[in-house]
Amino acid sequence: xxxxxxxxKTLVVVGNGMVGHRLxxxxxxxxTGGSWRVVxxxxxxxxxxxxxxxxxxxxxxxASGLELDRADYAGxxxxxxxxxxxxxxxxxxxxxVTTGSGHEQAxxxxxxxxxxxxxxxxxxxxxxxxxxxxxxxxxLDAIRAAAEHSASVRGRRAGMVVGxxxxxxxxAKALRDMGLSPHVVEMAPRLMPLQIDDGGGALLRRLVAxxxxxxxxxxxxxxxxxxxDRMFAKLGNGTELxxxxxxxxxxxxxxxxxxxxxGLAVAERGGILVDSSCRTAVPDVYAIGECAAxxxxxxxxxxxxxxxxEIVAAQLLGRDGTFPGADLSTKLKLLGVDVASxxxxxxxxxxxxxxxxxxAVSGTYKKLVVSDDxxxxxxxxxxxxxxxxxxxxxxxxxxxxxEPASILAPSGGAEGGVGVDALPDEAQxxxxxxxxxxxxxxxxxxxxxxxxxxxxxxxxxxxxxxxCVPMLxxxxxxxxxxQSTAVCEHFSQSRAELFEIVHATRITTFSELISRHGTGKGxxxxxxxxxxxLATLAPLIGTPNHILSGEQATLxxxxxxxxxxxxxxxxxxVVPRIPGGEITPEKxxxxxxxxxxxxxxxxxxxxxxxDLFGATVDQLPLIWRRLVDxxxxxxxxxxxxxxxxxxxxxSTWCRYGVQDSVGMAIELELRYRGLRSPHKIKAGVSGCxxxxxxxxGKDFGVIATENGWNxxxxxxxxxxxxxxxxxxxxxxxxxxxxTIDRFLMFYVRTADRLQxxxxxxxxxxxxxxxxxxxxxxDSLGICDDLxxxxxxxxxxxxxxxxxxxxxxxxxxxxxxxxNAPGAPDPTISFRTEREQKVPVLLGVxxxxxx
Amino acid sequence: xxxxxxxxxxxxxxxxxxxxEQAVVPGGGVAxxxxxxxxxxxxxxxxDEFFALSNIDPFCGAAVLSRGILGDSEGVPFVAxxxxxxxxxxxxxxxxxxxxxxxxxxxxRLRDGIVxxxxx
Ligand code: SRM
Ligand SMILES: Cc1cc2nc3c(=O)[nH]c(=O)nc-3n(C[C@H](O)[C@H](O)[C@H](O)COP(=O)(O)OP(=O)(O)OC[C@H]3O[C@@H](n4cnc5c(N)ncnc54)[C@H](O)[C@@H]3O)c2cc1C
Ligand code: SF4
Ligand code: FES
Numbered sequence: 030x031x032x033x034x035x036x037x038k039t040l041v042v043v044g045n046g047m048v049g050h051r052l053x054x055x056x057x058x059x060x061t062g063g064s065w066r067v068v069x070x071x072x073x074x075x076x077x078x079x080x081x082x083x084x085x086x087x088x089x090x091x092a093s094g095l096e097l098d099r100a101d102y103a104g105x106x107x108x109x110x111x112x113x114x115x116x117x118x119x120x121x122x123x124x125x126v127t128t129g130s131g132h133e134q135a136x137x138x139x140x141x142x143x144x145x146x147x148x149x150x151x152x153x154x155x156x157x158x159x160x161x162x163x164x165x166x167x168x169l170d171a172i173r174a175a176a177e178h179s180a181s182v183r184g185r186r187a188g189m190v191v192g193x194x195x196x197x198x199x200x201a202k203a204l205r206d207m208g209l210s211p212h213v214v215e216m217a218p219r220l221m222p223l224q225i226d227d228g229g230g231a232l233l234r235r236l237v238a239x240x241x242x243x244x245x246x247x248x249x250x251x252x253x254x255x256x257x258d259r260m261f262a263k264l265g266n267g268t269e270l271x272x273x274x275x276x277x278x279x280x281x282x283x284x285x286x287x288x289x290x291x292g293l294a295v296a297e298r299g300g301i302l303v304d305s306s307c308r309t310a311v312p313d314v315y316a317i318g319e320c321a322a323x324x325x326x327x328x329x330x331x332x333x334x335x336x337x338x339e340i341v342a343a344q345l346l347g348r349d350g351t352f353p354g355a356d357l358s359t360k361l362k363l364l365g366v367d368v369a370s371x372x373x374x375x376x377x378x379x380x381x382x383x384x385x386x387x388x389a390v391s392g393t394y395k396k397l398v399v400s401d402d403x404x405x406x407x408x409x410x411x412x413x414x415x416x417x418x419x420x421x422x423x424x425x426x427x428x429x430x431x432e433p434a435s436i437l438a439p440s441g442g443a444e445g446g447v448g449v450d451a452l453p454d455e456a457q458x459x460x461x462x463x464x465x466x467x468x469x470x471x472x473x474x475x476x477x478x479x480x481x482x483x484x485x486x487x488x489x490x491x492x493x494x495x496x497c498v499p500m501l502x503x504x505x506x507x508x509x510x511x512q513s514t515a516v517c518e519h520f521s522q523s524r525a526e527l528f529e530i531v532h533a534t535r536i537t538t539f540s541e542l543i544s545r546h547g548t549g550k551g552x553x554x555x556x557x558x559x560x561x562x563l564a565t566l567a568p569l570i571g572t573p574n575h576i577l578s579g580e581q582a583t584l585x586x587x588x589x590x591x592x593x594x595x596x597x598x599x600x601x602x603v604v605p606r607i608p609g610g611e612i613t614p615e616k617x618x619x620x621x622x623x624x625x626x627x628x629x630x631x632x633x634x635x636x637x638x639x640d641l642f643g644a645t646v647d648q649l650p651l652i653w654r655r656l657v658d659x660x661x662x663x664x665x666x667x668x669x670x671x672x673x674x675x676x677x678x679x680s681t682w683c684r685y686g687v688q689d690s691v692g693m694a695i696e697l698e699l700r701y702r703g704l705r706s707p708h709k710i711k712a713g714v715s716g717c718x719x720x721x722x723x724x725x726g727k728d729f730g731v732i733a734t735e736n737g738w739n740x741x742x743x744x745x746x747x748x749x750x751x752x753x754x755x756x757x758x759x760x761x762x763x764x765x766x767x768t769i770d771r772f773l774m775f776y777v778r779t780a781d782r783l784q785x786x787x788x789x790x791x792x793x794x795x796x797x798x799x800x801x802x803x804x805x806x807d808s809l810g811i812c813d814d815l816x817x818x819x820x821x822x823x824x825x826x827x828x829x830x831x832x833x834x835x836x837x838x839x840x841x842x843x844x845x846x847x848n849a850p851g852a853p854d855p856t857i858s859f860r861t862e863r864e865q866k867v868p869v870l871l872g873v874x875x876x877x878x879x
Numbered sequence: 880x881x882x883x884x885x886x887x888x889x890x891x892x893x894x895x896x897x898x899x900e901q902a903v904v905p906g907g908g909v910a911x912x913x914x915x916x917x918x919x920x921x922x923x924x925x926x927d928e929f930f931a932l933s934n935i936d937p938f939c940g941a942a943v944l945s946r947g948i949l950g951d952s953e954g955v956p957f958v959a960x961x962x963x964x965x966x967x968x969x970x971x972x973x974x975x976x977x978x979x980x981x982x983x984x985x986x987x988r989l990r991d992g993i994v995x996x997x998x999x
Binding site (some may be wrong): 144326518519540549550551552553556559580583585586587588589590595597598599845846847848849852854855856857 | 895896897898901903904905906907909910911912914916918921924925926935939941942943946947948949950951952953954956957959961962964966
């Protein structure tokens with residue numbers, strides 16, 4: 030129905046999941062004339078969120094990370110969102126719906142977007158306390174509360190997940206993140222029975238077993254019992270599990286009950302029956318998303334739901350829309366293991382052939398399903414390394430560009446000739462948002478998009494799960510758009526290239542480097558970047574090894590130039606190193622006396638040490654003289670360098686500790702102190718899996734095990750928090766340190782300017798697997814070099830502050846005014862707050878306007 | 880600090896001798912106090928040209944410009960504030976990142992290896 034201009038008609042959307050939200054967005058984006066008013070009636074207590082990413086909630090327990098854009102429709106008068114009030118009655122005669130709270134709402138068009146509910150098999154005991162499902166933020170909160178309760182009463186132990194599909198494995202990951210050892214019980218003979226085949230399932234099982242997930246396949250769950258705080262589950266194969274809680278994740282069922290109860294037809298296997306335009310048999314009533322059975326078939330993924338939302342929006346606005354069918358391909362990272370499947374996974378097409386490469390050593394399984402003449406790609410499965418997925422999926426149903434076996438060969442993607450160029454224009458690059466290669470190329474060539482960000486803005490590609498983003502940048506390349514990796518206008522090279530140039534040519538000054546390899550005089554971007562490279566390579570190429578020597582001083586950002594952090598107001602802070610957070614009372618007293626004598630504001634930092642704020646430039650050497658004399662040294666809080674290695678108290682004192690985490694943290698901090706790097710480096714060492722040192726939030730995090738140490742890499746806090754990923758398990762101390770040496774040196778050599786370890790690993794071709802190969806298996810043959818470089822660094826380390834105090838020339842630079850040393854800066858003044866001095870905020874002076 | 884009045888160059892300027900030439904390293908800057916408590920930043924480029932600007936960063940009010948990094952952008956010599964990195968043209972004081980903002984510029988001259996800054 031097409032509304033006429035004038036009074037808006039009312040569209041009622043039942044359900045505010047991802048698909049219902051997409052419908053509202055699509056209608057509001059296009060309905061500029063305001064012909065529809067939208068009322069959204071939602072059962073959940075909070076605005077829609079990213080359910081696809083639900084498991085990441087267990088990383089941070091911060092629900093804001095799941096927020097979707099414009100979820101509260103703020104500022105849009107034509108959308109009304111009623112939360113926490115489910116629709117209970119639908120009257121299609123009177124064209125009204127009524128909610129549980131009694132609110133009645135008339136509609137001109139009604140859309141069901143009620144999603145699915147988790148299916149809980151009718152096992153005896155399935156409704157006991159301690160049994161959960163896995164679909165909403167509230168479900169995860171409940172699971173977490175139970176896990177914490179059981180940790181408090183009996184020490185955290187194990188959890189059971191019923192269902193070994195995609196969601197079951199996600200649930201297992203969430204349990205593991207909560208500190209429980211997960212058991213996954215699957216009826217089918219393999220994990221992820223729908224998406225992958227036996228070979229892939231077997232490998233996946235092995236890989237997840239390495240991650241402390243115990244898999245029980247080919248067996249049912251017979252009975253669940255509760256005894257006090259414990260739960261016992263009896264499996265069909267006789268196994269008994271003693272667990273803290275049970276999560277059911279055995280599939281979903283469409284929520285068609287409301288529609289069914291009010292006279293709408295449902296499909297044979299459930300789901301509100303709609304035609305290919307998502308219309309029910311009742312005029313102006315539609316169903317979309319997981320609750321809809323389009324021509325009898327339900328879809329449990331978000332992308333098909335989105336296309337249903339788009340076609341209903343089109344019809345409401347007077348256009349046609351038919352469901353194009355769905356691409357059920359999936360690519361995910363389950364517990365850090367890549368899994369992808371696409372097209373005819375099970376080779377059910379007549380005459381289909383399978384080509385399989387099963388590499389047990391590297392832990393990868395790849396299968397292509399091809400037509401009987403081996404010319405057309407029909408589908409495939411990738412486990413362990415899914416990097417070829419983005420190129421293979423769009424080729425389904427098309428001619429293969431090379432022999433199947435050569436495509437599957439290691440790093441086949443490139444060598445086997447499958448590149449973006451091989452894809453036809455209709456190939457879908459972004460499956461979340463159904464954007465074709467043609468549409469993206471048009472955005473690049475006709476609309477002038479020259480960055481991934483601008484393609485996202487114009488086409489929506491890449492704004493869903495993000496897995497197609499690498500393809501977007503490949504398409505930019507293939508359209509001849511150069512995506513600059515240049516450091517700045519003075520150097521066309523990337524930071525990594527400059528590093529290699531300096532390493533190879535042994536140029537030791539910025540002026541020589543820029544005159545030979547750059548243009549102009551430099552700027553505040555390239556100068557500190559080159560200064561950092563010169564400092565890292567100093568022990569190898571013979572740069573004067575103090576960062577303030579000669580010309581180097583003028584390259585440094587103010588923090589490095591004054592070996593202190595600049596604050597608003599222009600004063601500096603002082604942070605002595607406190608390795609591992611361990612400090613003697615004597616040193617604490619010296620810090621206290623210095624703070625008192627110089628009137629410094631004192632605060633414990635988030636990095637387990639003490640920051641003294643409010644020092645003026647000329648006070649810095651006097652302060653450091655006292656600290657250095659007491660045996661302390663620079664903490665590099667100012668540098669793009671190692672900051673802290675945080676530790677927990679560990680086995681020396683802690684009841685649970687299994688290794689000496691403090692000792693290890695101190696050893697690591699002293700080893701890597703002073704290493705100049707592309708960005709700051711932080712680390713942590715925990716004495717057991719309770720992880721009190723938050724090591725997984727660090728660039729490298731070490732967690733003690735009974736047998737040694739687990740090493741995690743690529744974590745950070747900041748605006749884009751990341752959990753570090755497991756690189757290697759149960760290392761002895763020597764191997765641990767050698768691996769970290771190589772990790773850091775490889776990072777320092779190849780990362781971009783201001784790129785922390787997480788994005789560095791993410792952007793590395795081959796990701797964590799490649800990193801592991803390079804630094805643990807020496808796949809590039811550079812490990813000796815990395816080891817030697819680190820040994821040089823460790824041997825050549827000297828405290829920077831001591832270096833300043835011993836050199837009158839360097840000392841002379843620490844003065845407030847060149848013509849009035851010691852005169853106080855008249856713009857700096859302090860007041861007192863909570864018994865300490867704090868700066869008086871500066872009134873911003875009048876500026877000369879032009 | 881010594882203030883001298885000079886009648887030759889720009890009329891009515893008070894010239895303050897702030898430091899010896901070699902106290903400012905090429906590519907670096909120093910802060911100086913003028914007799915009326917104005918703070919200036921004196922810079923020396925790698926080509927040995929001297930410039931002086933107000934030391935106060937107009938975006939944050941702190942007297943820090945002398946501690947910024949020097950550079951050039953399309954031939955324009957600048958200092959980047961160490962605070963939030965806005966760049967100021969060393970010759971005119973105008974901000975390269977926000978053309979509604981500028982800092983005051985001061986004339987500089989060298990006499991017998993001594994740097995003098997002029998103020999009205
Ligand atoms: C002092 C401290 C806050 C505190 O009072 O606790 C602090 C203070 C500053 N942090 Fe921080 N960060 C401090 C711990 C942290 C932590 C927590 C930690 O280290 O465990 C984080 C999150 C963890 C992480 O980095 O992954 C943190 C994430 C940041 C970030 C975001 C980094 C990112 O990758 O996104 C910045 C900005 C940056 O570095 O570009 C930042 C930058 C800064 C700067 C340097 C901003 C600046 O340039 O002026 C602040 C300097 C204050 C000063 O004048 O001394 N600070 N900062 C902490 C010093 C720790 C230490 O002992 O060295
Ligand atoms: C942990 C997890 C991981 C997933 N991972 C992926 C993935 O990687 N890729 C992928 O494509 N899909 C994934 N999915 C599936 C995806 O989340 C769903 O396909 C998608 O959310 C369906 O959207 P929907 O709007 O149809 O349903 P839902 O998101 O379920 O929303 C329906 C909403 O309607 C509400 N509702 C129901 N009845 C009423 C009523 N009577 N009145 C008012 N409101 C009502 C419900 O409370 C709910 O908020 C995952 C799902 C989960 C749980
Ligand atoms: S992480 Fe450290 S402090 Fe925390 S429980 Fe384990 S050993 Fe104890
Ligand atoms: S495929 Fe998910 S965002 Fe493009």
